[in-house]
Amino acid sequence: MVTKTSGQQQSGFPVLLRPLSPDKVIILAFIPFPSCNDLLVTNLRLCSTLLHSLRHVGQTFKRTVVPTEVEAKQTQPSIMLAPQANRVMAVGEWEERWDDGRTGFHQPQVHKMLELNIDKVLAGRPGVRFFFPLCGKAVDMKWLADRGHSVVGVEISEKAIKQFFEENNLAYSEEPVPSIPGAKVYKSSEKNICLYQCDLYKFSSSIEGQFGAIWDRGSLVAINPRDREKYAALLTSLMAQDCRYLLDTLLYNPDLYPGPPFLVPDEQVHSLFGPSCDVELLQSVDAMTERHRSWNIDYLTENVFLVTLKKV
Known part of the structure; x- marks a missing residue:
């Protein structure tokens, strides 16, 4: 896995992921491991596939991550509902x-x-x-x-x-x-x-x-x-x-x-x-x-x- 930090290209195995959506994540931290890029990319893809499969069969897994904006909103319904709170559909519509x-x-x-x-x-x-x-x-x-x-x-x-x-x-x-x-x-x-x-x-x-x-x-x-x-x-x-x-x-x-x-x-x-x-x-x-x-x-x-x- 190759990443850029402070303008420098680095490689390593991701250990802390932050989900942006159910199908996208960004890497917050990784273990440097520059000599095995191809293998690590392959492993990351396998991990992604596994997690995607677990999600779709309803299983859950424990993780230590920084909550996404959406996840944070889900713990505070009033905040999550705010964008639609004043949305009104008239009966005639x-x-x-x-x-x-x-x-x-x-x-x-x-x-x-x-x-x-x-x-x-x-x-x-x-x-x-x-x-x-x-x-x-x-x-x-x-x-x-x-x-x-x-x-x-x-x-x-x-x-x-x-x-x-x-x-x-x-x-x-x-x-x-x-x-x-x-x-x-x-x-x-x-x-x-x-x-x-x-x-x-x-x-x-x-x-x-x-x-x-x-x-x-x-x-x-x-x-x-x-x-x-x-x-x-x-x-x-x-x-x-x-x-x-x-x-x-x-x-x-x-x-x-x-x-x-x-x-x-x-x-x-x-x-x-x-x-x-x-x-x-x-x-x-x-x-x-x-x-x-x-x-x-x-x-x-x-x-x-x-x-x-x-x-x-």
Whole structure:
């Protein structure tokens, strides 16, 4: 390994590394070893490959390094959230995205994290009532209904709701919601699926009761960051005592992308739900795709949590 220090070229084996991103590091210290450059470079590449592999299978390793700026921010959520703290998406902007077809967040197949964790969510229970906040036209809803579960969703876009029923060849009825002025509920004639077209914060347990499960993918990460405490209070109020809430969040450098979807640090998940719920991290995976690279971010981590009410 060859480095430059104070204008002089030096070589040696790196012993103190500082990560700039999940895939880049700088050398802070090394042991001089000028006679074996080729061998050392080869060994360094092997070490890099090994560490990369360990990261992707979820293993961890101990290290003594100077924390990066991103790592330091992750220990102080308020600092990490600062770049997006005042970011606001009006309800009308989401409706415009659906009207214009700017829905890159929609997935045409069942989400892999729901499939992977469905047994943990069901916990052996048949006929579970699922709640989908900001449901869009998620195909996950029909997938669950086909397996004997019932689904209630809330979505602001009428177009998204109608597309869900039409694209899944499901007949439906439409009726007003007396307790929410201007709201409508769309009910499948064949499956146990009810989708409410309304402001999420106007929905409550007085309308549909509480639920045995919640699938939150693209909801907490989509709401305005300043509304998260209100959102967490609503979701908690919709949880039955045996509810199992599957929560999908994203981590990236908020200095590089303004959102949405917005960054949700692990520490904030615990601060939002921890007072009344047990929070368990189920998965943490590299979620970077070509679409995400267009956001000019250097990494994207997807975390999946299981949130359950604490025993009374």
